[in-house]
Amino acid sequence: EKSQLEKTISLNLDLSKKEIIRLEKQHQTDLADVKLEGEKATQQLTGLLSVKEQDIVKKGSIINSLKERNLQVSKDLAKYSEDIKTQISSIQKEKEKCEADSKEKELHLLSKFEKEAQNAKNILQEKEKMKNMLDSRYKMLEREKE
8 A cells, every 4th residue: 555655646746747847838838928929019019109209209390390480480570560660651751751842842833823923913014004105195196186
């Protein structure tokens, strides 16, 4: 019976060793599979992360470009605004000068017209005097003839 027990123990010990070896192999296979899946997942996540980082860089570049364009447009608008203000001021001054020149010319022409009217009046008066003198002389000559 002792020998039977020793055989059973020996058999159980062999079976246990085989089971341990099988479990260790299974464990190593499972561990290798988990590592491989982890590496694949890490590679996928790394690739996805890289794509996202590139996307962020592109979008950052676009944002910076748009900021620069916006700043340039703002500068251009400010310059155009100043140019327009300057042009308006210049045109306003030119308008005021034209109005002043026009008023001065109007006064000059009015004065000239008044002088011409006075000259015409004087000429008419002179004409009337001459006519009266000629009429008087004619009448005198007529009386002398008689």
